[in-house]
């Protein structure tokens with residue numbers, strides 16, 4: 086029989102696929118076009134464009150190629166069933182398997198899975214707080230980062246918060262957070278930003294993300310006040326408090342989710358993302374983060390007292406409010422602690438007057 090010769094056929098550069106935007110659960114049938122990048126279109130309209138270098142393979146059943154992109158929302162997925170198109174696309178994505186876990190990673194995950202399994206038994210026997218403390222240092226960083234990405238997307242959706250990116254404001258923010266991060270001894274993997282939300286809050290997510298809501302920035306009167314809050318959150322980050330909290334609050338269902346690799350679909354995490362932002366860490370974790378912030382501010386030659394003043398201004402004397410405040414040490418007590426042995430400023434201001442003004446306006450156009 087004389088058959089067509091696929092060897093000589095031109096590579097297939099377009100075809101259909103299924104697309105999930107990572108924000109809604111809607112399943113869309115899209116057309117893919119392979120040019121100098123991957124264009125995703127629906128009914129002739131551009132939906133997204135992914136650079137080949139950013140595309141990564143995601144877990145999928147056989148017969149389906151499932152892809153994600155580093156620059157798309159964490160849960161965005163593309164599913165291809167057309168083998169010829171999938172093969173051509175894969176050949177263009179040089180880094181498609183870069184994130185795949187090597188042998189050491191597998192060993193770490195097996196170890197972690199065993200630890201998680203053992204811990205479920207231990208939780209029953211000993212209770213959660215102790216287990217959360219013991220288990221947190223064992224969670225691989227890569228896991229924690231993935232959790233952080235999912236929590237990140239959920240938090241932004243939940244609070245309808247956009248990243249504020251006014252150019253001058255962003256430069257001021259980067260200057261401020263870089264000074265604090267360096268004084269805190271943390272590396273450049275820390276990600277941070279200001280999110281537009283009227284809620285006066287700041288929080289740290291697993292995997293190295295720190296966010297300040299514009300509602301808290303609006304109540305701040307100088308850069309030292311904001312710097313201490315950011316330093317406090319970096320303290321939570323350094324102590325991996327968010328991871329500990331997820332294990333603690335998420336409980337056994339969260340551990341089971343981790344055990345079976347079901348991170349993104351875990352309802353425990355959806356619950357977890359909310360509690361990460363709206364409730365506080367343990368009192369002990371808070372006190373440690375405060376100590377860390379005081380230490381960082383002094384290393385910068387700046388006073389810690391203004392941060393205490395900001396928190397008191399936000400909460401009032403009863404100390405009611407959100408995460409950075411609720412069920413924490415009372416704001417008055419914190420202010421007292423931050424004022425104690427607080428030397429006068431010996432270092433230069435963290436921001437110039439113009440930079441502070443720009444930072445205050447970082448969300449202009451977003452709210």
Ligand SMILES: [Zn+2]
Nearest residue numbers: 366371374409
């Ligand atoms: Zn805190």
